[in-house]
Amino acid sequence: MNTYERIGNEDPISTLCRMAINTTYDDIPDYVLQYSKYSILDTIGVMIGGSAMDGIRQVVDSVKEKGGKPESNIVFYGGKVPAAEAAMAMGPMSRSMDFAQIHPEALHCTEYTVPVLLAALGLKEKVSGKEFLTAFTLGQEIGIRIGMGLKPTRGIPLGISAGHYIFGCVATVAKLIGLNQNDFENAEGIGREMTQPHDTAMMHPVTLMLKVHQGFICQDAITCCELAKRGITGTRGEVLTGPRGYLSFPRWQTEPDALLKDLGTKWELMDAEFKPYIGGVCAHAPISGIIDQMGDNKFAIADIEHITVDLPPVGWQLLCAGKSGSEDKWVEPCESMGASQEDLDGGRAIEDKWNPKSEYDCQFSLPFLIATAAIDNDVFLSSFEEDTRNRTNVRELMKIISATEDTSLPAWSGRVTTTLKDGSKVSDIYLYEELKGTSRNPYTEEELIAKFKKSVPYSVCQFSDSVIDSVIDTILNLEKSQDIVKDLVLPLMPH
Amino acid sequence: MVKKYIPQGHEDPIITLCRMVTESAYNDLPDDVSTFAKYSILDTLGVMLGGTGRAGIAPVVELAKEKGGKEESHIICYGGKVPAASAAMAMGPMTRSMDFAQLHPVAYHCSEHTLPALMAALGLQKKVSGKEFIAAFTLGQEVMIRIALSCNLEKAVSMGFGGGQYIFGSVAGVGKLIGLSQQQLEMAEGIGRQMTQPHDRSMFYPMTLMVRVHQGFVAQDAITCCRLAMNGITGPRNEILVGPRGFLSSFKWETSPEPLTRGLGEHWDIIDVQMKPFSGCKSTHSSVFGLLAEMEKHSFTADDILAIHIDQSSGGWQLGCEPWDEKLDPKTEYDCQFSLPYSVATAAYDKDVFVTSYTPEKISRVAVREFMQKITAEEDSTLPPWSSRLHIKLKNGTEIVEEYFGEQLKGTKNNPFTEEELADRFKKCAAFSVYELSDSVIASLIDKLLNLEKVEDVTKEIILPITPDKE
Numbered sequence: 001m002n003t004y005e006r007i008g009n010e011d012p013i014s015t016l017c018r019m020a021i022n023t024t025y026d027d028i029p030d031y032v033l034q035y036s037k038y039s040i041l042d043t044i045g046v047m048i049g050g051s052a053m054d055g056i057r058q059v060v061d062s063v064k065e066k067g068g069k070p071e072s073n074i075v076f077y078g079g080k081v082p083a084a085e086a087a088m089a090m091g092p093m094s095r096s097m098d099f100a101q102i103h104p105e106a107l108h109c110t111e112y113t114v115p116v117l118l119a120a121l122g123l124k125e126k127v128s129g130k131e132f133l134t135a136f137t138l139g140q141e142i143g144i145r146i147g148m149g150l151k152p153t154r155g156i157p158l159g160i161s162a163g164h165y166i167f168g169c170v171a172t173v174a175k176l177i178g179l180n181q182n183d184f185e186n187a188e189g190i191g192r193e194m195t196q197p198h199d200t201a202m203m204h205p206v207t208l209m210l211k212v213h214q215g216f217i218c219q220d221a222i223t224c225c226e227l228a229k230r231g232i233t234g235t236r237g238e239v240l241t242g243p244r245g246y247l248s249f250p251r252w253q254t255e256p257d258a259l260l261k262d263l264g265t266k267w268e269l270m271d272a273e274f275k276p277y278i279g280g281v282c283a284h285a286p287i288s289g290i291i292d293q294m295g296d297n298k299f300a301i302a303d304i305e306h307i308t309v310d311l312p313p314v315g316w317q318l319l320c321a322g323k324s325g326s327e328d329k330w331v332e333p334c335e336s337m338g339a340s341q342e343d344l345d346g347g348r349a350i351e352d353k354w355n356p357k358s359e360y361d362c363q364f365s366l367p368f369l370i371a372t373a374a375i376d377n378d379v380f381l382s383s384f385e386e387d388t389r390n391r392t393n394v395r396e397l398m399k400i401i402s403a404t405e406d407t408s409l410p411a412w413s414g415r416v417t418t419t420l421k422d423g424s425k426v427s428d429i430y431l432y433e434e435l436k437g438t439s440r441n442p443y444t445e446e447e448l449i450a451k452f453k454k455s456v457p458y459s460v461c462q463f464s465d466s467v468i469d470s471v472i473d474t475i476l477n478l479e480k481s482q483d484i485v486k487d488l489v490l491p492l493m494p495h
Numbered sequence: 496m497v498k499k500y501i502p503q504g505h506e507d508p509i510i511t512l513c514r515m516v517t518e519s520a521y522n523d524l525p526d527d528v529s530t531f532a533k534y535s536i537l538d539t540l541g542v543m544l545g546g547t548g549r550a551g552i553a554p555v556v557e558l559a560k561e562k563g564g565k566e567e568s569h570i571i572c573y574g575g576k577v578p579a580a581s582a583a584m585a586m587g588p589m590t591r592s593m594d595f596a597q598l599h600p601v602a603y604h605c606s607e608h609t610l611p612a613l614m615a616a617l618g619l620q621k622k623v624s625g626k627e628f629i630a631a632f633t634l635g636q637e638v639m640i641r642i643a644l645s646c647n648l649e650k651a652v653s654m655g656f657g658g659g660q661y662i663f664g665s666v667a668g669v670g671k672l673i674g675l676s677q678q679q680l681e682m683a684e685g686i687g688r689q690m691t692q693p694h695d696r697s698m699f700y701p702m703t704l705m706v707r708v709h710q711g712f713v714a715q716d717a718i719t720c721c722r723l724a725m726n727g728i729t730g731p732r733n734e735i736l737v738g739p740r741g742f743l744s745s746f747k748w749e750t751s752p753e754p755l756t757r758g759l760g761e762h763w764d765i766i767d768v769q770m771k772p773f774s775g776c777k778s779t780h781s782s783v784f785g786l787l788a789e790m791e792k793h794s795f796t797a798d799d800i801l802a803i804h805i806d807q808s809s810g811g812w813q814l815g816c817e818p819w820d821e822k823l824d825p826k827t828e829y830d831c832q833f834s835l836p837y838s839v840a841t842a843a844y845d846k847d848v849f850v851t852s853y854t855p856e857k858i859s860r861v862a863v864r865e866f867m868q869k870i871t872a873e874e875d876s877t878l879p880p881w882s883s884r885l886h887i888k889l890k891n892g893t894e895i896v897e898e899y900f901g902e903q904l905k906g907t908k909n910n911p912f913t914e915e916e917l918a919d920r921f922k923k924c925a926a927f928s929v930y931e932l933s934d935s936v937i938a939s940l941i942d943k944l945l946n947l948e949k950v951e952d953v954t955k956e957i958i959l960p961i962t963p964d965k966e
Contacts, residue, residue, distance in 0.1 A: 058726040066578040068564030082562040088719075159740035163693075190705050193698055194712060196690050199731075201740035207729040209686050216690060216719070220712065223558075223584075230554035233703040235695070244655035244697035251747045 002027055003264040012259040013167075013192075013239040016145065017184040019263055020138040020175050025130040025479070028137055032267045033479070036137045038448055041475040042274055043100050043114040048463075048492075049381055049455025050096025051076040054359055055208035056460070059215055063089040072122030073485070075492040076460050080122070084226070087119035087218035095211035097381060097455065098363045102281045103272040104412060104432060105258075106147025107162060110272065113139045116169045116218040120176050121485050123222075127176065129474075129481030135176035140269040143168015146240065148258035148268060149247055153411060156200055157313040158251060163195035165214075169221030177225060189234025190224040192246055203318060206360040274437035274448070277379040279363040282315030286366070286414035287373040289430035293418055294374060301374060301393070303420050307401045309366060310415040316405035319366035320353055354398055359384040370416075371397035381458050445476070461494040498523060500759040508755035509663075509688075509735040512641065513680045515759055516634045516667050521626035521948065524633055528763045529948070532633040534917055537944040538770050539596050539606040544932070544961065545850055545924030546592035547572040550828055551704035553929075555711055559585035568618030569954070572930035574963035576618070580718040583615035587711030593850050593924070594832045595774040599767055600881060600901060602643030603658065606768070609635045612665035612714035616672050617954050619718075623672060625943075625950030631672040636765045639664020642736065644754035644764065645743060649810050649880060654748060657694035661710075662687040665717030673721060685730025686720040688742055699814060701821065702829040770906035770917075773848040775831070778811020779838035781883040785899035786842055795889055797843035797866060804871045804886040805835065808878035808901075816872050823867055828853040840866040850927055914945065928961070936960050 004019040060077045063085045070080030074089045094111040101110045152162035170191040174184045202209045238245040247254040277287050286309045356365040362384050371394045372383045412432035419425050433440050474487045481487040500515040556573045559581040568582035590596050590607035597606045642660045666687040670680040698705045734740040743750040782805050815835035825834040831853050840863045841852045881901030902909050918941045925937050943956050950956045
């Protein structure tokens with residue numbers, strides 16, 4: 001096993017690039033490769049399920065209208081366009097369901113690396129499964145390590161999020177197309193200047209940019225690599241650290257030591273969790289909590305008097321901000337935020353987490369997610385369809401759910417306190433680590449396959465069972481594929 | 496009658512700015528503003544022409560052409576029609592490569608982003624008149640400059656960071672040109688807000704081509720933002736610029752939202768933009784200007800100088816002077832553009848700093864290299880921005896100490912270029928275009944640009960003459 005350490009005063013991005021360039025498929029431990037295959041399987045399932053959701057067709061149409069060199073396929077929709085444009089079209093699909101993997105510290109990851117890699121396939125004549133797996137694994141690892149250095153979870157309570165996603169995308173494309181150390185570093189240096197803020201403003205209220213952002217990042221990552229290959233130089237001296245480095249920019253304390261710690265021996269991508277439910281991960285512990293409480297204590301919706309959910313700051317900011325406090329402290333958002341009637345009439349309404357309207361409003365509404373979980377025992381795509389999300393029973397139950405922020409709770413956890421009409425009370429803290437899909441409670445291969453298949457019916461184009469079985473088999477045996485486009489991408493094109 | 500734009504209720508200032516953009520037309524612009532906008536377009540287009548052959552431009556153009564696609568917009572000088580966003584990527588870097596384009600003393604770079612985005616966006620409309628083009632340019636510039644004024648960029652640069660606000664102006668300009676509604680423009684700006692790349696100082700240490708290629712990414716994204724908004728993609732609208740999650744809150748230095756809407760509609764910040772008298776980083780210009788003035792005043796030559804010490808104001812200190820050892824040994828064109836000693840030494844011998852100052856032969860001149868060793872510099876935070884104090888010692892024992900302030904420089908509001916001088920600048924730059932332009936074409940272009948309000952079809956009358964394409 002190779003280890004990689006900083007040489008002299010080089011910026012850590014140089015060390016990370018060296019690792020990416022010098023690491024081959026055979027250098028990656030088997031358990032990491034296996035995990036990468038599961039990640040790819042899960043993300044492609046999520047892309048299939050998200051392919052027909054709001055905003056996707058508009059972006060695909062916009063890309064196809066521009067046309068251009070037929071390099072890369074757009075999965076599910078068809079058509080070949082320049083690789084960077086295919087990346088723009090496919091990036092949003094991975095976020096649409098809000099069901100892709102998430103790392104507890106670095107946040108979103110495969111949503112960027114899988115679509116950009118699928119798009120970059122068109123830049124090479126043929127890519128084997130081993131090459132694909134290697135590029136994916138290294139891109140994931142670099143993106144996650146830079147995310148761990150950035151600590152975006154410290155930014156979210158301040159209203160700011162991340163911007164590091166492009167680094168992993170650039171790494172995965174650069175590895176796939178075989179950039180040398182010089183060009184690889186230039187590509188990352190160019191990418192460093194494209195670290196868009198991915199700000200939480202786009203979640204209040206939730207906008208389509210939340211998913212389209214992935215397209216911009218994937219497009220830019222390919223452009224960065226193509227420009228570096230043509231001799232364009234990017235930042236080299238202080239890319240990540242130093243007074244002008246990326247980690248010096250945020251208003252919060254960053255952790256540069258995480259960038260290179262045990263590089264080559266410890267694989268941080270193993271901590272990326274598979275989501276058990278659709279929607280913001282910060283809702284998953286309380287969702288799991290209400291389902292468990294109802295199962296363990298044998299009570300029904302009709303028995304519930306009131307549900308209170310306490311969330312740590314990140315979850316609070318993403319799922320509850322806009323209408324706050326316990327029931328007796330609720331304030332009308334229009335008054336609290338000073339919105340005029342004209343603002344509201346003009347479509348610039350202040351969000352209301354207790355009255356979410358669109359599919360993506362619902363994905364980020366704690367009361368909606370908790371009410372849906374209590375009624376359906378699950379939160380999945382069907383939960384966000386127009387009829388389902390407007391169900392009277394869901395809306396009525398939301399009225400007796402309140403939430404508070406609790407800074408003492410561990411990240412991604414939640415305390416659920418359910419008061420029943422008979423006066424009894426059930427209360428517990430539900431921890432992230434215990435959730436299905438985390439390293440302590442992983443999905444089995446069979447469960448991952450079932451999870452994949454659960455998304456398939458929502459695809460924008462129909463696939464036969466045999467095609468789906470073949471795609472699953474290809475991904476789970478990716479190292480045997482000699483041609484990823486032929487074995488994986490073409491079967492996912494509309495027929 | 497001047498129309499004022501005042502924030503309504505608690506709307507984010509971007510909403511007010513968008514209202515100004517969507518509701519203003521050419522006829523609403525004061526004459527001095529539209530005239531200044533024409534000068535800005537003339538100047539920036541000249542700079543683009545001169546920059547077309549510089550390092551890094553051809554590879555970006557080749558990538559855009561290789562990608563191909565719908566034939567929407569022309570790539571000037573190189574030819575070929577590509578999707579508007581790709582044309583923006585190709586043309587954006589041309590504006591920065593000479594480092595000769597306009598600069599606002601507080602808001603910094605502006606037309607470098609607005610003009611190429613607009614030129615690329617021409618392909619999205621059947622026909623754009625000169626008046627429409629001037630209006631879109633002016634409003635885009637004004638939006639961007641106001642946002643930049645509120646970012647406190649001087650503080651940012653001193654801390655090692657740049658802007659990121661550039662995309663707002665490009666989106667506003669393109670959105671106006673293609674006729675986005677108020678709602679669509681707000682959405683486009685909201686999408687753009689998520690694409691506010693840092694434009695960090697790190698790309699200057701060492702100097703990289705990304706300093707100029709960045710403009711291409713911004714222009715490309717601006718067009719994509721507008722197209723997506725037209726297609727119904729939504730972006731944030733509530734806290735785009737201000738509020739806890741707004742753009743101005745993302746910085747770790749203090750920002751001031753007041754300039755965003757102060758006097759909006761009545762006062763035009765774009766007329767404070769300065770045209771550069773020399774090629775290269777603006778931080779070097781007061782010293783170059785000062786040395787040339789003293790050489791003329793006291794009738795001495797480079798060979799008469801024993802030593803020069805420069806006290807440099809803080810704003811541009813880092814860019815032109817740090818690290819000093821590297822600034823004394825610049826190797827590439829863009830190293831030289833950001834080297835105070837190289838710029839001053841070149842000026843001493845050539846009486847100018849222009850694109851011709853950066854040829855390999857000029858860069859390696861022994862006399863200039865030796866002269867650079869006579870120069871020392873020190874940061875002086877008491878000097879106003881973009882200013883310097885020159886201490887010149889001549890071999891005959893004469894000592895000269897003089898201060899040169901940013902606002903005295905040629906090209907500023909206090910010392911503007913005349914129309915004739917602007918035309919000469921354009922000609923001087925156009926001579927370096929990769930697409931050879933005859934004197935008559937250049938003369939016609941200058942005439943059209945100075946009378947842009949009379950042009951009926953900007954593509955036909957301005958773009959095609961500087962493009963190998965026939966139509």
